[in-house]
Amino acid sequence: MRETLLRTLGSNAVTDLTTSPAPATTFADHFDRIVDNIEKVIRGKRLVIERSVLCLMAEGHLLVEDVPGVGKTSLAKALATSIDCKFGRVQFTPDVLPSDVTGVGIWQREQHQFEFQPGPIFANIVLGDEINRASPKTQAALLEAMEERQVTIDGTSHQLEQPFMVLATQNPMEHEGTYPLPDSQLDRFLMRVSVGYPDRDAAIEILDGHGQIRVEISSVIDAATVSSMIDAARGVHVAPSIKGYIVALADASRQHSAVALGVSPRATVALQSASRALAASRGRDHVVPDDIKELADVVLSHRLALTSDAQLQGRSVSAVINDIADAVPVPTGHDA
Incomplete structure (x- = not known):
């Protein structure tokens, strides 16, 4: 059954x-x-773009971190537009309150009761623009939604629709008026990616298009199909040796001399989920070691904390992850 889901989503085919x-x-x-x-x-x-879509298929949340003006918000909006689903956006500023994100109960005089008005978090794709401008209290309002797919208001829990993904952006070089994301918040993001500057050809295309009509795209898939794809990705086989490989990478991160804080068990689950989605996107019904190695950096880098000595030496988290991946034996044989 799972193999059939991976090979075809026949219920969504046009006949x-x-x-x-x-x-x-x-x-x-x-x-x-x-x-x-x-x-x-x-x-x-x-x-x-591929990693952003992978994050959605792996039921994760995405943190897009880069300098201003490289297309972080455009990426989030384009992803949401490509899917025929509900889209919510929160422009974070220091004065945004938790209720501005989750919603609030409004007193209805005629009914003599409070009526819940849902906030922008009640959507399939939620863009949290410049999340590090929000206060820690407002940032914390996202934790329950990101982890448990629900929001609790006045003692009542409200379930969020599926699929559900928070795509947050932040500008790392802006320090004034920003609040760094705590480790507990960072750990909720399945991946952290950086858009980066465009290459020469892409930059020329941007200049050529400046001043012209903005490129408009429409949805190419609906939320029901995305949910089917998520179910299919869950069914991708992960051999015991691959699971052991993931756990070995996590253990190695906790023992590395340059690492002050290794990755959590949640990180191992995230790496497995992302690898399943990657395998499915390439037409396979099983995960291979190269899937793990390819995604290790974007899934684990924001979950590691380097020692002060390593930081003074100028070592990067990505370089340390590469060291760990090179040191841990890769499983081989039929069971891999």
């Missing part, structure tokens, strides 16, 4: 009853359609 049935669309086909659609807006950043 003409007057002709022979059209071939069903696979997970990889849907995945590529979304990526291609977003790439119409974000030029020259296919890898970043």
Whole structure:
């Protein structure tokens, strides 16, 4: 059954009853359609786009961290537009309150009772723009929604719709008026990516398009199909040796001399989920070691804390993760 879901999402295929049935669309086909659609807006950043879509398929949340003006918000909006679903946006500032995110109960005089008015968190794709401008109290309002897919207001829990993803942006070089995300908040993000500056050809395309009509895209997939893809990704097989490999990487991070705080068990679950989605996007029904190695940096880098000596030496978290990946034996054989 799981293998069938990975090979085809037949319930979402278009069939003409007057002709022979059209071939069903696979997970990889849907995945590529979304990526291609977003790439119409974000030029020259296919890898970043792929990882953003992977994060959605792995039921995770994405932190996009980079300097201003490189397309962080455009990436989030393009992803939401590519899916026919509910979209919510919060422009974080220091005066934004938790109720501005989650919602609030409003007194209805005629009914003599409070009526809950949901906030922007009640959407399928939620853009948290410049999340590090919000106060710690407002940031904390997101924790329950990101981890448990629910929001509790006045003692009543409200379930969030599926699929659900928080895509947050922040500008790391802005210090005044910002609040650093605590470790507990960072650990809720499945991936952290950086858009980066465009290459020469992409930069020229941007200049050529400046002043012209903005590229408009439409949805290429609906929320129900995304939910089917998420279910299919859950069914990707992870061999015991691959699970042991993930755990070995986590253990190595906790013992590395340059690491003050290693990755949590939640990080190992995140790496497995992301690797399942990556395998499905490439038409496989099983995870291979290269999937783990490819995603280790974007899944683990924001969860590691380096020692002060390592920071003084100028070592980067990515370099340390590469050291760990090189040191841990890669599983081989049929069971891998």
